[in-house]
Amino acid sequence: MNKISLKIGLLFFLAICILEGISMLLLHNNIIHSRVHEELSALQTRGNNHRDVLEASFQEDTVMHIAMMEARTDTQVVLTRPDGSIYMSSNKVTDEMKRIMKSKPKRVPHEGAILEEDWKQAANIASVSPVIINQKIAGYVYMFQTTQKIKDLISGLNQHFLLASLLSLIFMIIIIIFLTRVVTLPLIKMSEATKRISKGDLSVSLPKLAKDEIGDLGEAIKVLANDLEMLKNERNEFLASISHELRTPLTYIKGYADIARRKDTNSEDKDNYLEIIHEESVKLSKLVKELFHLAKLDENSFSIEKKEVQLLPYFQTIIEKVAPAFRENKMTILLECRDHLYARIDPTRFEQVILNLLDNARKYSEPNTKIIVSVHQVNGKVHIKIQDEGKGIPESDLPRIFERFYRVDKSRTRSLGGSGLGLSIVKQLVEAHGGTIQVTSSPNAGTTFDIFL
Ligand code: ADP
Numbered sequence: 155m156n157k158i159s160l161k162i163g164l165l166f167f168l169a170i171c172i173l174e175g176i177s178m179l180l181l182h183n184n185i186i187h188s189r190v191h192e193e194l195s196a197l198q199t200r201g202n203n204h205r206d207v208l209e210a211s212f213q214e215d216t217v218m219h220i221a222m223m224e225a226r227t228d229t230q231v232v233l234t235r236p237d238g239s240i241y242m243s244s245n246k247v248t249d250e251m252k253r254i255m256k257s258k259p260k261r262v263p264h265e266g267a268i269l270e271e272d273w274k275q276a277a278n279i280a281s282v283s284p285v286i287i288n289q290k291i292a293g294y295v296y297m298f299q300t301t302q303k304i305k306d307l308i309s310g311l312n313q314h315f316l317l318a319s320l321l322s323l324i325f326m327i328i329i330i331i332f333l334t335r336v337v338t339l340p341l342i343k344m345s346e347a348t349k350r351i352s353k354g355d356l357s358v359s360l361p362k363l364a365k366d367e368i369g370d371l372g373e374a375i376k377v378l379a380n381d382l383e384m385l386k387n388e389r390n391e392f393l394a395s396i397s398h399e400l401r402t403p404l405t406y407i408k409g410y411a412d413i414a415r416r417k418d419t420n421s422e423d424k425d426n427y428l429e430i431i432h433e434e435s436v437k438l439s440k441l442v443k444e445l446f447h448l449a450k451l452d453e454n455s456f457s458i459e460k461k462e463v464q465l466l467p468y469f470q471t472i473i474e475k476v477a478p479a480f481r482e483n484k485m486t487i488l489l490e491c492r493d494h495l496y497a498r499i500d501p502t503r504f505e506q507v508i509l510n511l512l513d514n515a516r517k518y519s520e521p522n523t524k525i526i527v528s529v530h531q532v533n534g535k536v537h538i539k540i541q542d543e544g545k546g547i548p549e550s551d552l553p554r555i556f557e558r559f560y561r562v563d564k565s566r567t568r569s570l571g572g573s574g575l576g577l578s579i580v581k582q583l584v585e586a587h588g589g590t591i592q593v594t595s596s597p598n599a600g601t602t603f604d605i606f607l
Contacts, residue, residue, distance in 0.1 A: 158338050158341060158342075159334040159335065159337075159338040159342075162333075162334045162337060162338065163330045163331065163334045166330045166333065166334070167326065167327070167330055170326050170330075171323075171326075174319070174322060174326075178315060178318075178319060182311070182312075182315055185311060186308055186311070189304065189307060189308070189311075190271065190273055190279075190304060193273075193279065193299065193303075193304055194268050194271055194279060194281070197229065197279060197280075197281045197297045197299050198265075198266050198267075198268060198281040198283070198297070200229065200297055201231070201266055201281045201282065201283040201295045201296070201297035202265065202266050202283045202295075204220050204231060204283070204295045204297075205266070205283040205284070205285050205295045207220065208220070208233075208285045208292070208293070208295065209285055209286065209287055209292075212285065212287060212292055212293075217233060217241070217242050218242075220233070220242075220244075221233075221242050221243070221244045222244075223244075224244035224245075225244045225245065228299060228300055228302075228303060229297060229298065229299045230243070230244050230245045230251075230278075230297070230298040230299070231243070231244045231295060231296070231297055231298075232244075232247055232251065232255065232295075232296040232298070233285075233293055233294070233295055233296075234255065234293055234294045234296065235293050236291045236292065236293060236294075238255070238256075238294075241293060248277070250276065250277055250278065251278065251280070251296075251298055254269050254270050254276075254278070254280045254296075254298075255269075255280075255282075255296055257269060257270075258282050258294065262282055262283075262284045262294070263284075264283075264284060264286060265283075266281055266282060266283035266284070267281065267282055268280070268281050269281060269282050269296070273301040273304045273305065274301075276301060277300060277301060277302075278298040278299060278300055278301060279298070279299050279301055279304075280296060280297065280298050280299075281296070281297045282294050282295070282296050282297075283295045283297075337368075340360075340361070340368050340369075340372060341368065343360055343361060343372075344360065344368075344371060344372055344375055347360055347375055347379070348375060351375075351378070351379050351382065356379050356380075356382055356383040356386065357379075357383075358375065358376065358379045360372045360375065360376060392558060392559075395558065395559040395574075396445065396559075399441055399559065399573060399574075400438070400441070403434040403435070403437050403438045403441075404438070406430065406431075406434045407431050407434050407435060407438075410427040410428075410430050410431050410434075411427070411431060413427055414427040414428060414431070437573075440573070441573045441575070444573055444575040444576070444579060445575070447579055448558070448575060448578065448579060448582070451579065451582045451583070451586070456503075456586075458500045458503060458586050458587060459500050460498040460499060460500055460587070461498065461499070461500070461501060462496050462497075462498055463496065463497055463498070463499050463501055463504075464494065464495070464496055465491055465495045465496065465497055465529050465536070466491045466492070466493050466494075466495060466529075468501065469489055469491055469508070469527060469529060470489065472505055472508050472509065472512075473487055473489055473527065475509075476509065476512050476513075476516075479516060480516055480525070483516055483519075483521055484521035484522055485516060485519060485521060485522070485523055485524065485525060486523075486524040486525070487512070487524070487525045487526075487527070488524060488525070488526045488527070489526075489527050489528075489529075490526065490527070490528035490529065491527075491528065491529035492529075495529060495530075495531055495536070497536040497607050499587055499607065500587070503583050503586075503587075504583070504587065506579070506580075506583060507580050507583050507584060507605070508527075508538075508540070510576045510577070510579065510580045511540045511580060511603050512525065512527070512540065513576070514576060514577070515540060515542035515544060515601070517572065518542070518544040518545050518601070519542045519543060519544030519545070519600075520544065520545070523542065523543035523544065523600075524543060525540070525541065525542045525543075526539070526540075526541045527539070527540050527541075528541070535606050535607060536606070536607040537604065537605070537606055537607075538604070538605040538607070539602060539603070539604050539605075540602070540603045540605075541600060541601075541602040541603075542600050542601055542602075543599070543600040544600055544601060545597065545598060546595045546596050546597040546598055546599055546600055546601050547562055547593070547595040547597070547601055548562065548597055549595075552593060552595060555577055555593065556577050556578055556580075556581045556591075556593075557574075557578060558574065558575055558578045559573070559574040559575065560574050560577075560578075561574040584605055584607075587607060588607070589605055589606055589607040590605070590606050591603060591604070591605050591606075592604045592606075
C-alpha cells in the first residue's frame with residue numbers, strides 16, 4: 155500500500171475506533187447499570203411483599219410458608235428479630251450475609267433499603283425491609299440474591315459486544331480500504347503523470363475525474379502538460395528557425411568572400427562582393443540584435459519605465475527621424491494628433507514599436523502612397539493607428555504575422571532585410587505596456603495596425 159492511503163486509512167481507522175469505543179463503552183455501562191438496577195429493585199419488592207404478608211399475620215405458619223417459598227429459588231430470605239438475632243432463614247446464612255446484615259442502618263424506611271449492590275465483589279446483593287406492627291419494629295426481612303446470575307448475564311452481554319465490535323471492525327477496515335482507494339487512486343495517477351512529465355513524456359492522459367479539488371488538480375496537470383508540450387515545440391521551431399536564419403546570410407558571406415579572394419577576380423567585382431558581404435553582415439547583426447532583444451523580453455529581465463508623455467511632440471520627433479527614408483521612397487507620411495494628449499509609456503521602448511511599424515509600412519508599400527499615423531483618445535484609452543496603402547497581407551496570413559520568423563513572402567521580404575521578428579517584438583512591447591495591438595488588412599489596398607493603451 156502506498157503512503158498517502160496508509161495515512162488516510164490509519165487516520166480514519168483511529169477516529170472511528172475512538173468513536174466506536176466510546177459509544178460501545180457508554181452503551182455497555184448503561185445496559186449493565188439498568189440490569190443491576192432492575193435486579194436490585196426486584197429483590198427489594200420481593201422483600202417488601204414478604205414483609206407485607208408478615209405485617210398482615212406474623213405467625214409461625216406464615217414464616218414457615220415464606221421460608222419454603224424462598225428455599226427453591228436463587229434468592230434467600232432471612233427474618234430477624236428487632237435485636238438482629240435470626241428468627242428464620244430459608245437457607246444457610248453465610249458469614250458474608252451476617253456482615254451485610256450488620257451493615258443495616260439504624261433506621262430503615264418502610265419501603266426498605268438496598269444493603270449490598272456491589273455485584274462485582276460480593277457473592278450476594280441484598281435488601282432489607284422492616285416489619286412494622288402497631289408502629290413498632292417487629293423484625294426485619296433480609297433478601298439475598300447470588301450475584302452469579304448477574305455475572306453470567308454480563309459475561310453473555312460482553313460476548314455479544316465483543317462479537318459486534320469484531321464485526322464492525324472488519325466492516326470498517328473493508329470500507330476504509332475502499333474509501334482510501336477512491337480518494338487516493340486519482341492522486342497516485344496524478345503523481346505518476348507528473349513524474350512522467352518531468353521525464354519529458356508530455357502525452358499524459360488522466361482518467362476522467364470528479365468535479366472537485368482533486369478534479370481541478372488533474373485539470374491543472376493536463377493544462378500544464380499541454381503548455382509544456384507547446385513550449386517545447388515552440389522552442390524547437392524557434393531554434394530551427396534561428397539556425398536557418400543565421401545560415402542564409404552566413405552562406406552568402408562565405409560564398410562571396412571565397413569569390414572575392416580568388417586571384418582572377420577584378421577589383422570592380424571584388425568591391426561589389428565586399429558590398430554584398432557588408433550588407434549581409436549588417437542584416438546578420440540586426441538579426442542577432444533582435445534575437446537578443448527577444449530573449450530579454452522573454453526573460454522579463456527588461457523593465458518598462460513608464461512616464462507621462464505628451465504625444466504630439468513625441469510622435470513629431472519620431473516622424474522627423476523616419477521622414478528622410480520615406481522621402482527617398484517617394485512616400486508621404488502624415489500625423490494626426492491633437493495637442494495636450496498624454497499617455498503613460500516608456501518613451502524609448504514605445505518608440506521602437508512605432509519605428510518597427512513605420513518601417514514595415516515603408517517596406518511593404520509602393521512609391522506615391524501615403525502613410526497616416528493618427529492618435530486619438532477613445533473612452534479613456536489612447537488609440538494609435540498606423541495605416542498604409544501598401545500591398546496588404548492576405549487574410550490567411552493575418553493570424554500568424556505576430557509569430558516569430560513569420561513572413562508572408564519569404565523571398566521578397568528577405569531581400570528587404572526582414573527577419574520576421576519585428577512584429578513579435580512589437581506585440582511583446584505593447585503587451586508589456588498593458589496594451590493591445592490588432593491588425594486589419596486587405597491585399598493591394600493597405601494595412602492598418604491599431605494599438606490601444
Ligand atoms: P519583417 O522583419 O519580415 O518585416 P515582421 O515581423 O515585422 O517581420 O513582419 C512579419 C510579416 O508581416 C512581414 O514579413 C510582412 O510579410 C508582413 N507585414 C508586416 N507589416 C506589413 C505591412 N504594413 N504591410 C504588408 N505586410 C506587412
